[in-house]
Amino acid sequence: MKMALRWFGPSFDSVDLHSIRQIPGVSGVVSTLPDLAAGIDWPRERIVDLKNTIEAEGLELLGIESVNIHDSIKAGTADKDMYIERYINTLKSLGSVGIDLVCYNFMPVFDWTRTDLAKVREDGATVLAYDQKLLDALHPEEMLAQMGKKSNNFLLPGWEPERLGGIRELFGIYQSVTTGSLFENLVYFLKAILPTCEHYGITMAIHPDDPPWSVFGLPRIVKNGGDLLRITQAVDSPHNCVALCTGSLGSNPKNDLPGIIRSLGGKIAFAHVRNLRHTAEGIFEEAAHYAADGSLDMVGIMEAFGDIGFSGIMRPDHGRAIWNEVALPGYGLYDRALGTQYLWGLWDALSRTTE
Numbered sequence: 001m002k003m004a005l006r007w008f009g010p011s012f013d014s015v016d017l018h019s020i021r022q023i024p025g026v027s028g029v030v031s032t033l034p035d036l037a038a039g040i041d042w043p044r045e046r047i048v049d050l051k052n053t054i055e056a057e058g059l060e061l062l063g064i065e066s067v068n069i070h071d072s073i074k075a076g077t078a079d080k081d082m083y084i085e086r087y088i089n090t091l092k093s094l095g096s097v098g099i100d101l102v103c104y105n106f107m108p109v110f111d112w113t114r115t116d117l118a119k120v121r122e123d124g125a126t127v128l129a130y131d132q133k134l135l136d137a138l139h140p141e142e143m144l145a146q147m148g149k150k151s152n153n154f155l156l157p158g159w160e161p162e163r164l165g166g167i168r169e170l171f172g173i174y175q176s177v178t179t180g181s182l183f184e185n186l187v188y189f190l191k192a193i194l195p196t197c198e199h200y201g202i203t204m205a206i207h208p209d210d211p212p213w214s215v216f217g218l219p220r221i222v223k224n225g226g227d228l229l230r231i232t233q234a235v236d237s238p239h240n241c242v243a244l245c246t247g248s249l250g251s252n253p254k255n256d257l258p259g260i261i262r263s264l265g266g267k268i269a270f271a272h273v274r275n276l277r278h279t280a281e282g283i284f285e286e287a288a289h290y291a292a293d294g295s296l297d298m299v300g301i302m303e304a305f306g307d308i309g310f311s312g313i314m315r316p317d318h319g320r321a322i323w324n325e326v327a328l329p330g331y332g333l334y335d336r337a338l339g340t341q342y343l344w345g346l347w348d349a350l351s352r353t354t355e
């Protein structure tokens with residue numbers, strides 16, 4: 001298992017690579033080119049630059065999170081093949097520089113959704129939080145405006161302003177998209193790209209929906225273990241894999257995380273491990289990785305990863321904002337560094353007891 005931190009590149013991240021290098025047990029980062037909107041063919045020189053910058057600090061580029069998918073592909077509109085071709089070109093460029101892991105999601109319109117990016121907890125730390133009742137009272141535009149105000153002026157991953165500027169049109173293209181057709185569009189996309197992935201040795205890792213239920217009436221198809229299994233089985237390829245995000249799946253207490261990890265086994269190529277606190281149905285706030293701070297069975301989760309012989313890339317996920325750090329919400333240095341040490345602690349102790 002290799003431990004990574006998510007890093008958004010020199011112009012978009014408050015955290016520098018030098019600091020990441022000093023976290024014990026973190027050998028690399030997963031990164032992206034955040035200024036390139038979904039649907040753009042990534043210039044190879046930009047990828048090479050990113051890789052060189054990371055390697056110059058003694059770290060590895062362990063994967064790309066994410067190459068986002070254009071809404072035309074998700075909605076299956078007439079121009080989808082053009083965007084798939086661009087995606088394939090990007091994969092070729094990534095593969096040609098030795099990148100072997102690409103994370104993506106298949107959520108219509110939005111990437112992750114929260115109603116608060118800086119909820120103050122008892123100890124003064126702030127966290128991302130979600131309240132279904134608050135969301136139900138908002139129009140998508142209002143939610144966007146609220147998120148923008150609490151973004152600390154950072155570009156929020158997956159929330160490209162140009163794309164979301166046309167939010168009404170975006171909702172429009174999904175009008176006739178059902179969960180059934182969204183799933184078919186995913187299968188169509190995977191069938192088109194997997195031969196290239198196989199050629200270059202790139203594993204695709206689909207990230208679960210966050211939160212794992214429908215928001216604003218949009219269809220969702222990556223909500224639980226059954227959905228993930230069905231996706232991996234729909235297109236049979238060792239390169240069609242999963243990014244197991246405990247925080248996203250775990251927002252729904254019905255998702256039995258250790259059970260899901262065991263059922264997916266070797267299909268998990270990438271793991272996001274974090275904790276959260278359930279407050280009531282449809283209401284949660286993120287928490288420290290430390291088990292007792294939240295509701296998720298962090299020990300059981302790490303035990304399950306041990307049991308499946310997980311040898312992929314793991315990263316802590318959203319952290320709390322602590323110690324006066326100003327960073328992209330969820331992506332400061334301090335709490336994620338603490339998270340890695342907790343995860344390594346569990347991992348080392350558990351592997352000793354099962355030896």
Ligand code: CS2
Nearest residue numbers: 066103104105111112157207
């Ligand atoms: C999520 C997403 O894991 C996370 O941090 O909040 O931003 C995730 O990176 C994407 O959905 C994966 O494509």
Ligand code: MN
Nearest residue numbers: 245248272317
């Ligand atoms: Mn995640």
